[in-house]
Amino acid sequence: MELMDKLTILADAAKxxxxxxxxxxxxxxxxxxxxAMAAGCCHSFSADGRCISLLKVLxxxxxxxxxxxxxxxxxNDLPRAAFTPRELAELTIAFYRRNYIEGLFxxxxxxxxxxxxxxxxxxxxxxxxxxxxxHGYIHAKAIPGADPALTQRLGQLADRLSxxxxxxxxxxxxxxxxxxxxxxxxxxxxxxxxxxxxxRGELVKYRHAPRFAPAGQSTQMIVGATPESDRHILTxxxxxxxQYKLKRVFFSAYMPVSDNPLLPAxxxxxxxxxxxxxxxxxxxxxxxxxxxxxxxxxxTRPNFDTRVDPKCAWALAHxxxxxxxxxxxxxxxLLRVPGIGVVSAKRILTARRVGPLTFSGLKTLGVVxxxxxxxxxxxxxxxxxxxxxxxxxxxxxxxxxxxxxxxHEPEQLxxx
Amino acid sequence: xxxxxxAYEYDGSFAGFLxxxxxxxxxxxxxxxxxxxxxxxxxxxxARAVDTDDQKARRVYRSLxxxxxxxxxxxxxxxxxTCLEExxxxxxxxxxxxxxxxxxxxxxxxxxxVSVLLKAVRHLTNEAHLLKGFTRFxxxxxxxxxxxxxxxxxxxxxxxxFAARYPGETIILYDRTHREALFCQKGNWAIVPLEQFSLAxxxxxxxxxxxxxxxxxxxxxxEGRYNPRCRMTHMPKRYWDTMTEFQREEHSPPAPGLATQT
Numbered sequence: 265m266e267l268m269d270k271l272t273i274l275a276d277a278a279k280x281x282x283x284x285x286x287x288x289x290x291x292x293x294x295x296x297x298x299x300a301m302a303a304g305c306c307h308s309f310s311a312d313g314r315c316i317s318l319l320k321v322l323x324x325x326x327x328x329x330x331x332x333x334x335x336x337x338x339x340n341d342l343p344r345a346a347f348t349p350r351e352l353a354e355l356t357i358a359f360y361r362r363n364y365i366e367g368l369f370x371x372x373x374x375x376x377x378x379x380x381x382x383x384x385x386x387x388x389x390x391x392x393x394x395x396x397x398x399h400g401y402i403h404a405k406a407i408p409g410a411d412p413a414l415t416q417r418l419g420q421l422a423d424r425l426s427x428x429x430x431x432x433x434x435x436x437x438x439x440x441x442x443x444x445x446x447x448x449x450x451x452x453x454x455x456x457x458x459x460x461x462x463x464r465g466e467l468v469k470y471r472h473a474p475r476f477a478p479a480g481q482s483t484q485m486i487v488g489a490t491p492e493s494d495r496h497i498l499t500x501x502x503x504x505x506x507q508y509k510l511k512r513v514f515f516s517a518y519m520p521v522s523d524n525p526l527l528p529a530x531x532x533x534x535x536x537x538x539x540x541x542x543x544x545x546x547x548x549x550x551x552x553x554x555x556x557x558x559x560x561x562x563x564t565r566p567n568f569d570t571r572v573d574p575k576c577a578w579a580l581a582h583x584x585x586x587x588x589x590x591x592x593x594x595x596x597x598l599l600r601v602p603g604i605g606v607v608s609a610k611r612i613l614t615a616r617r618v619g620p621l622t623f624s625g626l627k628t629l630g631v632v633x634x635x636x637x638x639x640x641x642x643x644x645x646x647x648x649x650x651x652x653x654x655x656x657x658x659x660x661x662x663x664x665x666x667x668x669x670x671x672h673e674p675e676q677l678x679x680x
Numbered sequence: 681x682x683x684x685x686x687a688y689e690y691d692g693s694f695a696g697f698l699x700x701x702x703x704x705x706x707x708x709x710x711x712x713x714x715x716x717x718x719x720x721x722x723x724x725x726x727a728r729a730v731d732t733d734d735q736k737a738r739r740v741y742r743s744l745x746x747x748x749x750x751x752x753x754x755x756x757x758x759x760x761x762t763c764l765e766e767x768x769x770x771x772x773x774x775x776x777x778x779x780x781x782x783x784x785x786x787x788x789x790x791x792x793x794v795s796v797l798l799k800a801v802r803h804l805t806n807e808a809h810l811l812k813g814f815t816r817f818x819x820x821x822x823x824x825x826x827x828x829x830x831x832x833x834x835x836x837x838x839x840x841x842f843a844a845r846y847p848g849e850t851i852i853l854y855d856r857t858h859r860e861a862l863f864c865q866k867g868n869w870a871i872v873p874l875e876q877f878s879l880a881x882x883x884x885x886x887x888x889x890x891x892x893x894x895x896x897x898x899x900x901x902x903e904g905r906y907n908p909r910c911r912m913t914h915m916p917k918r919y920w921d922t923m924t925e926f927q928r929e930e931h932s933p934p935a936p937g938l939a940t941q942t
Contacts, residue, residue: 271892275899292844299844306914307813308925310901313910317813320900358889359896361824361849362817364924519904535904615789625790630799 265345267355273345277325277336278371280521281428281484282514286317286366286401288479289423296397298360298367300423305366318369318403319359323347323385327373331430331441332524333489336373340522346375349388353396360400367401367423368392378409382418389421401479408448412455416476419459424479424511427452429504432497436490439526453508456481460509480511487543488536489518489527493566495557498546502557505550515543542568549574552606553599571662576602579639580658586639587646591620602661603635623647634664685712687725688768691732692716694760697768698737700730701775714768749783755797761833764800771797808837814919815842815853818879819886825852825879827922835862835871843869882929890924897925 287304306315322336324346330338347355352370359365370388375381385404392398404422406415419425427449431437434446456477463476483504487497501513517540520530546568549555553575560574561567569577579586579602588601590612598609608631615621615629622642626633637647638657646652688704688711690696697714704711712725744753759771773793778785788794807830815838817824824846828834835855842851843864851864854877861874882890920926 268892268895272895272899275896279900279902295847297846297848299841301812301841303809305809305813308897308923309911309915310897311908311911312901312903312905313907313914314901314905315914316897316900319896355892359893361819361846362889362893362924363813363815363826363845364893366813517905519902537905611789614787618784618788618790621790628790628792628795 267351269343270345270347270351271321271355273343274321274323274325274347277342277373278320278322278369280335280516280519281320281369281371282516283403283426283482283484283512284315284317284320284369285424285482285512286403288511289401291399294397294399296399297357298398298400300367300399300401307363307365317366318401319356319365319367320369321347321352321371323352323370323372323381323388324375325373326375328376329374329441329443331444332522332526333431333440333486333518335521337522346384347388349384349391352388353392353398356392356400357396357398360398365400367403369403370422371405372407374407374409378407379411379414382407382410382414386414386417386421389418393421403479406452406456408444408452410452412452415452415455416459419456419477420474422477424482425456425477426482426484427456429483429485429500431490432485432487432492432500433490436492440490440524453481453483457509480509482510482512482514484514484516486518487515487540493561494539494543494546494568495561495563495566497543498550498557498561501543501547502550513547515540515547538570539568542570542574546574554596555600572658572665573602575600576635576661580661587641588639589644590626590640590642591616601636601639603632603637603639608632635661683708683710685710685725686728687711687713687715687723689715689717689727689729692718693732694757695734695737696730696732697760697771698740699733700768701740701772702733702736703728703730704772711769711772713766714772744778747782748778748785751786752778752783755786755801758801758804758837759797761836762800762804763831763833764796767800770800804832804834805837807832808834810915810919811838812841814915814923816922816924817851817853818882819889820880823850823852825854827854827856827877827879829856829918829922831857833858833860835860838862839864839869839871843867887929890927890929894925 285304286300287302289300290302291300304317306317308316310316325336325342326344326346327336327338335342356368360367370385372381372385389402389404402422403424403426404418406418406425406427408427429449430444431440437444437446459476460480463473466473485497504510504513517535517537518528519535520528520533523530546560549560550557560578568574579600588597595609595613598604598612599606608629611629612621612631615625620643623633626642633647637650638652638660686709688700690700700711700714709728713723715721715723744756756771756775759767764770774797777791777793785794789798811828811830811834815826815828817826833855835853838853839862842853851862853862854874855861859873859875860871861877863870863872
């Protein structure tokens with residue numbers, strides 16, 4: 265089989281993986297080729313608006329499992345292929361030299377056994393890191409069920425490891441992929457977490473201690489294939505951040521790829537892109553805005569309001585905490601104002617040391633007022649000519665979101 | 681202060697600009713505008729021609745650090761690379777303010793003299809960050825060559841990145857907008873003005889790799905999520921011209937089947 269055909273089959277099989285980030289590790293070039301920057305770097309954006317940062321391929325799409333939601337399931341009639349380690353290494357190096365990519369994202373279907381699959385991946389990555397002297401970014405998928413020693417070796421070659429949690433509850437997992445269990449997925453996650461902690465500890469003591477997944481681990485789950493609520497998903501996400509120290513949790517709106525009666529019917533199914541977008545917004549609130557999942561959703565409201573973003577929805581339900589005085593509020597309070605993000609909040613802190621801020625001053629700083637104006641005062645005054653009652657604010661905020669949501673246009677956040 | 685106003689004429693280099701600053705303070709003159717030898721603008725202000733003097737420029741450059749801090753020094757150096765209109769005049773106004781106020785000038789984000797520069801520099805650094813990803817190289821006889829068309833002069837910001845990324849390679853990166861080229865080889869580098877530059881047509885293996893990349897680019901998108909507006913937000917169309925995935929080879933022979941052992 266020619267390389268062109270292999271690439272087509274194995275990129276097509278990998279495209280439903282949401283993560284394509286190259287962030288979390290800074291590395292200047294060494295003797296061979298390549299470097300990495302902590303902020304990550306997008307090299308292109310595909311027609312669906314998602315970032316292309318890494319060469320995202322499967323090592324092989326030959327699979328022994330039969331998970332209902334997956335394109336690569338055993339029972340699906342598809343052309344199958346597998347790379348050889350040398351093909352993959354040469355492809356990566358050639359793309360990397362021309363600045364097409366930031367590195368490699370290597371995942372794989374489970375071929376023969378989890379151990380055998382992991383061994384093949386290790387062979388490919390060793391060749392790339394060793395013989396080709398590649399120092400660029402590598403994101404590798406750990407295969408649940410593989411021997412811990414093999415996962416350990418994989419983590420020494422890769423910058424980031426991930427294990428996909430696939431579905432948000434054990435119940436759905438049992439129904440849709442009978443071959444995988446919750447335990448099999450969580451075991452390597454815990455192993456990777458402990459490996460990272462240990463490697464960080466050793467690095468403090470010995471400068472040349474081997475690195476283990478220095479850019480951390482991530483995971484992804486499919487949204488909309490099974491009946492879990494947003495609250496369930498967000499609580500799970502928070503638990504993953506707290507207990508498994510994940511860097512990122514990715515959500516992937518379910519794309520109909522099968523006629524299995526347990527899944528939503530393929531006909532007329534629209535992937536829940538807006539829901540995915542709201543979940544990402546909430547994920548940001550957890551990671552950068554000091555929010556907790558319990559604050560955003562509870563039993564009475566298990567799902568996000570699709571009309572406004574989660575932060576606006578939270579603020580509207582807690583009007584007693586507003587308005588906030590821009591010249592006196594602390595950083596955490598500023599972060600909770602709709603329309604003020606991390607950058608704006610920091611600029612406000614810096615600028616108000618020089619003198620009191622006014623609304624026009626805020627505009628000069630680059631703070632966008634179209635949402636924030638309803639929730640702040642400058643030196644005790646609200647924006648002139650603005651009248652606020654909760655219904656009116658909701659109406660205005662919904663109207664602001666409208667253009668982005670008009671005509672069911674898929675709205676989507678980039679994933680870096 | 682009522683210093684007499686002059687039109688300052690210099691050679692367009694950063695050292696030249698710093699010499700202007702030196703002269704303006706030494707003569708107690710207020711530059712009303714800055715002209716370079718090339719641009720044919722006519723002015724009614726009395727002209728003051730300034731010859732670049734490395735000694736004087738160095739004295740001004742060193743003073744930035746001491747009198748207004750590292751951040752301000754970075755703002756001035758980067759500010760000179762931006763495409764801000766009348767950037768020399770904006771920089772001059774900032775410098776006047778900075779010498780008067782000291783390092784605290786960098787906190788006064790609402791002052792228009794500061795904010796206009798900060799905004800321009802953000803534009804420059806954002807563009808440079810995007811170009812770290814969007815630049816495309818071709819292998820031309822072992823040399824990596826590429827072209828970009830940035831609005832700001834991004835080459836000095838791209839240089840350390842690409843030098844670290846390709847330590848063993850020879851790189852040529854041409855900035856079409858400002859007619860400058862970056863040359864990099866084994867830790868040595870130079871950015872020089874270059875009027876004419878064109879890439880040789882690709883051949884052999886280069887064509888195959890390009891075809892493979894295009895195929896990957898087309899395959900990786902999910903049809904059910906097609907969203908061209910989102911793509912344009914993240915990757916404005918002005919970058920597409922120089923990107924391999926949007927180019928189609930003209931009058932090239934059909935790419936032969938790629939042998940697996942290249």
